[in-house]
Amino acid sequence: MSSRAKYIMIGGFLGAGKTTSVIRLARYLSDQGQRVGIIMNDQGAGLVDTALAEANQFPTEEISGGCFCCRFNSLIEAAQHLTDDTRPDVIISEPVGSCTDLVATVSLPLQQIYGEQYDIAPLSVVVDPIRARRVLGLDTGKKFSPNVIYIYKKQLEEAGVIIINKTDLVSAEELQELSDALEKNYPRAKVVRVAARHGHNLSTWFDHVASTSMAAAPTMEVDYQLYGEGEALLGWLNVTAQLEELDGNEVDGNALLQHIAAELRSQLAAQGAEIAHLKMILSADPSGLELAAINCTRTDAQPELSHTLADPIDSGELLINLRAEAAPEVLDAAVSAALAGLKTQNIQSRTTHSEHFRPGQPVPTHRVVV
Numbered sequence: 001m002s003s004r005a006k007y008i009m010i011g012g013f014l015g016a017g018k019t020t021s022v023i024r025l026a027r028y029l030s031d032q033g034q035r036v037g038i039i040m041n042d043q044g045a046g047l048v049d050t051a052l053a054e055a056n057q058f059p060t061e062e063i064s065g066g067c068f069c070c071r072f073n074s075l076i077e078a079a080q081h082l083t084d085d086t087r088p089d090v091i092i093s094e095p096v097g098s099c100t101d102l103v104a105t106v107s108l109p110l111q112q113i114y115g116e117q118y119d120i121a122p123l124s125v126v127v128d129p130i131r132a133r134r135v136l137g138l139d140t141g142k143k144f145s146p147n148v149i150y151i152y153k154k155q156l157e158e159a160g161v162i163i164i165n166k167t168d169l170v171s172a173e174e175l176q177e178l179s180d181a182l183e184k185n186y187p188r189a190k191v192v193r194v195a196a197r198h199g200h201n202l203s204t205w206f207d208h209v210a211s212t213s214m215a216a217a218p219t220m221e222v223d224y225q226l227y228g229e230g231e232a233l234l235g236w237l238n239v240t241a242q243l244e245e246l247d248g249n250e251v252d253g254n255a256l257l258q259h260i261a262a263e264l265r266s267q268l269a270a271q272g273a274e275i276a277h278l279k280m281i282l283s284a285d286p287s288g289l290e291l292a293a294i295n296c297t298r299t300d301a302q303p304e305l306s307h308t309l310a311d312p313i314d315s316g317e318l319l320i321n322l323r324a325e326a327a328p329e330v331l332d333a334a335v336s337a338a339l340a341g342l343k344t345q346n347i348q349s350r351t352t353h354s355e356h357f358r359p360g361q362p363v364p365t366h367r368v369v370v
């Protein structure tokens with residue numbers, strides 16, 4: 001085996017299934033005896049994804065407060081930390097779901113500057129089939145604004161592999177139609193179909209990225225003004241709160257998460273805000289190993305628990321990451337109201353971290369033009 005670490009980046013829009021896939025791939029490769037490290041990236045701090053990767057006990061670094069492309073040196077430092085700690089054979093990274101131009105600003109600079117240390121895999125771009133069908137005009141339904149869709153399509157354009165995830169959510173005909181449209185519009189990419197959460201059909205994709213290096217291709221054109229405007233339409237919110245049942249009675253943490261998600265969803269729907277990804281974790285203990293997690297990836301989708309707590313709790317830490325097409329203040333108001341409303345259930349919420357913002361204009365550290 002080469003002494004270079006493999007660098008595998010799994011991109012795709014918010015909510016597509018990147019984190020689920022990153023954790024699946026980490027497990028797949030570590031079962032084959034490879035040492036794996038993970039790098040998570042987000043615009044804010046306090047990440048549900050990092051907590052999930054750590055709960056799976058993989059060495060994980062988090063780059064927060066900006067994306068890989070704009071914080072390239074932080075990415076190198078994170079990779080170096082992993083190398084110092086565990087000498088991984090493979091580094092799997094998840095970029096921010098509203099980022100594009102990753103080949104020119106991350107993969108190629110890594111290859112050109114650090115090519116002796118890293119072997120760069122083709123860029124994977126994961127899509128949710130319901131979202132992708134709407135974006136490609138195969139279905140009607142609530143969509144993002146054109147500038148956000150510009151980013152979505154740019155993500156597809158630079159993909160080496162397009163992964164249609166969540167195949168369990170659409171019919172065989174819908175899947176075929178989407179797959180045909182993707183192959184026609186993005187002929188450079190290999191298109192695969194998986195259900196990451198269920199572990200279906202992952203090995204073709206995983207073996208491909210683990211064994212192949214990124215192919216040379218002309219740099220994609222990107223209008224950074226449109227891209228920046230698209231990102232700025234998305235509001236981001238991260239909140240951490242300590243929850244406590246005031247009489248010390250135990251409550252069902254899974255039902256509590258579902259209640260908070262339903263409240264948030266109905267408030268955002270009333271504001272016409274399209275949810276890109278709402279994810280929340282309720283941890284029962286400081287180790288972060290016992291947790292419940294819930295996700296909602298469209299305003300018209302039901303929130304779903306992906307991890308559940310086995311036992312009732314009398315207190316816990318709630319982590320909320322919300323990304324939606326709405327002003328950040330709208331997200332903050334919805335979350336504040338949902339948390340204050342817990343009083344009716346005799347639950348006190350004390351916020352310990354709170355930030356809401358729009359991502360700033362992307363200014364990549366490097367941009368390699370081929």
Ligand SMILES: Nc1nc2c(ncn2[C@@H]2O[C@H](COP(=O)(O)OP(=O)(O)O)[C@@H](O)[C@H]2O)c(=O)[nH]1
Nearest residue numbers: 014015016017018019020166195196197295306
């Ligand atoms: N139905 C279904 N849901 C999935 C599948 N893979 C992931 N999800 C769900 O999609 C949501 C978003 O997943 P996540 O990995 O956090 O997406 P990310 O934002 O791209 O990192 C979570 O609720 C996942 O459980 C799948 O194969 N089928």
Ligand SMILES: [Mg+2]
Nearest residue numbers: 018019049094
């Ligand atoms: Mg994620």
